[in-house]
Amino acid sequence: MSSAKDVEMLDASAPAEANTTAPDQESSPEQPQITVALELELNFASLHKAAANFDNRYITKVFRDLGSLRRKIVTDPTPLASAIVKTYGLEGAVSLRLLQFLPTESVDAAKASNGQSADNTDASLPEINAYLHLLVQLYLLDTNALSQLRDLSTMIVALLKSYNRRSLDFILAKLWFYVARSAELHEELIALRPELLSALRTATLRHDDQTTASLITLILRNYLKSHDISQAANLCEKIVFPANAGAALSARYFYYMSFINAVQLDYSTAHECAIAAVRKAPQTKWAHGFVQEATKLKIIIELLMGDIPELKVFKAANGNFEPYFQVCKAVRLGDIKLFEEVLKKYEETFVKDNLFTLVSRLRQNVIRTGIRTISLSYSKISLKDICIKLHLESEEATEYIVSKAIRDGVIEATVNHEQGYMKSKELLDVYSTKLPQEDFDLRIRFCLSLHTDSVKAMRYPSDDSKNANSDANTESFDDKMGLLQALEDGDLEDFMD
Amino acid sequence: MTLPSLSAELYALHDAKDYAGCLKLLSPIKIELIKHNLLVPLPSNTSSEEQLNDLKIAERILEIGCYSLLFISDYDSFESNFSQLRPFYSCRQLHQNHEHTTEATKIISLYLIYLLLQGRISRFHVELEYIVNTDTFDVDKDKYLQYPIELEKNLMEGNYIQVWRLLQNDASLPCPEFGHFKDTLVNTLRYEIAKSLEKTNKKIPVLNCKTLLYFPQEQSDLAFEQVLKLQLDVSGWEFRDGFIHFDIEHKNDSISDNSAIIKNVLCYAELIESIV
Incomplete structure (x- = not known):
């Protein structure tokens, strides 16, 4: 949600990207062009099947390979250009529109190799049209051609409005994601809002869960980027996040919800959401940046x-948690001086992580933990000693602070004002109260x-595909296995950006 | 009447501190502003220098409206007027980076104090999150914004002595407008202290209680008791032989609550049997 997250997510994926592209090129040095072209062909075939059978699982399968395909296209866009030429012909409106965004040399190469006229039956299929737009969009994003990306985004927004096909849902969701990303890179957050909101309305009316979920996260991100928490909170009240959205999307949604609730002081809801975000985040290296951000918030x-987080949280996670560890230490010790030092020292990190306001709220927790430790270790102690131990400014201030802590239920104690001491109450037997019952109820x-x-969370194949299976051999076994595999990890690619 | 003459009149009334007069003018002026498309800053009306100047005047008019509503204690209208001002403050063309101690931060701080008084702490934090993170305002160096932030921090910590100091010292008030909330804030402060006292002490000498609640020592015990009963919620307090006794209720949690358990168990049964 912060720009910091983008940086980290990109950082996390950048080295990995370099690693994966290198072996790809080594393993197929002879002619990568053919493989990419072939891959595109296969994907088109899948899209055809998806459109014909109304089965979105084929599209999930296409998206599973999107990541590696995208990296191959960045290095050489010629296959993409030739695919466009092949599908729409040299002079078609769509191909002219898309080809202007690709480098001229690859367009020329594509034209040379595909001189003949196009196969016009394909041109009518909106899925392929949308998919090609997505690929061009990704190419522009990866090559950092931002102004061109903006031009394409306006075209795509217009294009998206013209379609109403359920088989397009998954592609639409992806397209919107990159449209929003491009607006973000141009810092045109506010200008995009009306488009996103009207798209959300359309998607909700069409029960297009994937796009709805994607748009909700995009709008929330948009609001949070401009720190408009009240707007975001208003939106959350009005919408229902689709329950069957992909895990990656729900992880994002929960992360944003967690932040919104935390700002509004509703910590227990925020905590639940933060846990859900961390758990739902895909366990791949692409999502490290996200997991880090969510863990910090948590x-x-x-x-x-x-509560004090367990030590293993800091040890298990990779990434720089040092500032958070130090804050934890200060809170645990109840040392207000240490806390202020840490806050000052790591202020930049907290501001960058967009958590500075939340961290500075911890000051009162530091004092309270201090009081609690004292009340546990002494049955009776003078206010003056508390004042010295906690580095508070005066005895009067100490009395007020201690009594506030007692009032808020942090400690069980009484204060004797005349003689100036605090006396802890005897520990009462919890099993004589209703507390165990309540705890048990919660569990x-x-x-x-x-x-x-x-x-x-269990998934069942839809009815018509069951029939198709029983009809036998319409799908080959490999095909089915591929689909299952795609279903399992199809969502993960979402987190590469 | 035209917009320039109306606004000139409004400025004059504001300088003469005739707040009721200001409010009478406010609605006709707003209608004029709408006619000239100046009530909301939009991308379309913030391009030229001239338009920006007009918008600055509109902003000033709304600010005067806020002050006037505040001084006649019409808080609901103050809030709605403030929300009309908000788009002006978040408009980048109108407010360049890092302004120090302007009318904008003054009004925002007043709004923050108002939220604090109402006990709308979560709203307070939502506003704060926005203010801290936009680069239009430099929170650390702004004496107006620092005031409500300090107040909130100390109130939450229970450092009431610091709050009292902030309130009592007129020199520490960043501007006279803040004094408007002083009485209400003192009352809120006393209420908070009284609530803490009755939870923490069994009994306390009346004399010490006066000091703790920041009442003057020379006030007679009877008058003190009257004031307490009038202003604060002290139903459990008992004044006896120079001491105040607090009626600490002994809530007995140990009684097992059978009906609650039955209700819970029935609920579990329902959840187990329900078809997901």
Whole structure:
């Protein structure tokens, strides 16, 4: 949600990208062009099937290879150009429109190799049209041709409005994602809002869950980028996030929700959302940046709730958690001086992570933990000693602060004003109260909802594909396996950006 | 009447501190502003230098409206007027980077204090998040914005002595307008302290209680009791032989709550049996 996240996500993916492209080229040095062209052909075939069978699983399969395809096209866009020429002919409106964005030399090469006229039956298929737009969009994004990308975005927005086909849903969601990304790179966040909101309305009316989910996350991100929390909160009240959206999209949604709730001081909801975001995030190297951001947010929310995160959170995660570890340490020790030092020292990091306001709220937690430790270790202590131990300014201030802590239920104690001491109450037996019952209730409810969620999360193939299967051999076995594989990890590619 | 003459009149009334008069003018002026497409800054009316100047005048008119509403304590209208001002403040063309102590930050701070008084802390933080993160304002160096931030911090920490100091010292008020909220804030502060006191002490000498609540020492005990009962919610307090006794209720949690358990168990059964 912050620009920091983009940087990190890109950082995280950049070295990995370099690693994967290198072996690709080494393994097929003879003629990469043919493989890419072939791949595009195969993908077109899948798109045909998707359109014919109304089965979006084929599109998921196409998107599974999008990442590697995208990297190959950046190095050499000629196959893409020739695919466009092949599909729409040299003079077709669409091909003229798209080809202007690709480098002239590859367009010329493509024209030379595909002189003959096009196969016009394909041209009518909107799926392929949208897919080609997406590929050109990705090419421009990867080659950093931002002004061209903006021109293409306006075209795509117009194009998106003209279609209404369920088989397009997945591609539309992707296209919107990159349209929004391009607006973000141009810092035209506010200008894009009306487009996004009207698209959200259309998508919701059409029950197009994938696009709805994608648009919701984009709009939230848009609001949060301009720090318009109240707008974002208003939006969240009005919308229902589609339950069957991809895991990657829901992870994003939960991350944004977590932040919005944390700002509004609703820490327990924020904590739930942060946990969901971390758990739902794909476990691939592409998503490291996201997981880091979400974990940072989670740590701060836990601290604000008065919990101390476990040490393994810092150890297991890769990435720079040092500032957060130091904050944790200060809160745990209840050392206000240390806390202020840490805050000053790492201010830049917190501002960059967009968590500075949340971290600075922790000041009162530091004092409270301090008071709690004291009340646990002393049954009776003078206010003056507390004042010295916690580096507070005066005895009077200490009395007010201690009594506020007692009032908020941080400690169980009484203050004797005349003699100036604080006396801790005897620990009472919790099992004589309703507390264990309440805790137990919470856990049972958690288990039950976990069970419900797991049942909900199971996927079943839709009815018509079942029939197709029983009709036998319409799909080959390989095809089916490929689809299943794609279903399993199809969502992951979302996190490469 | 035309816009220039109306606004000239409004400025004059504002300088003469005739707030009711200002408010009478406010609606006709707003209608004129709408006619001239100046009530909301849009990309279409912020391009030329001339338009920006007009918008600055519109902003000033709305600011005067805010002050006037504040001084006659019409807080609901103050809030809605403030939300009309908000687009002006977030408009980049009107407010260049890092302005120090302008009318804008003054009004925003007043709004923040108002939220604090209403106990709308989450709204306060939402506003703060926006202000801290936009580069239009330099929060650290702005004496107006620092004031509500300090207030909130100390109120939340329970550092009431600091709050009292902020309120009491007229010199520490960044501008006279802030004084408007002083009485209400002192009352809120006393309420908070009283609530803490009754939770933490069993009994306390009346004399010490006066000091803790920042009432003058020379006030008679009877008058003190009257004021307390009038202003603060002190129903559980008992004044006896120079001490205040707090009626600490002993809530007995240990009684098992059978009906709650039954309700819970039925709920589990329902959840287990339900078809997902």
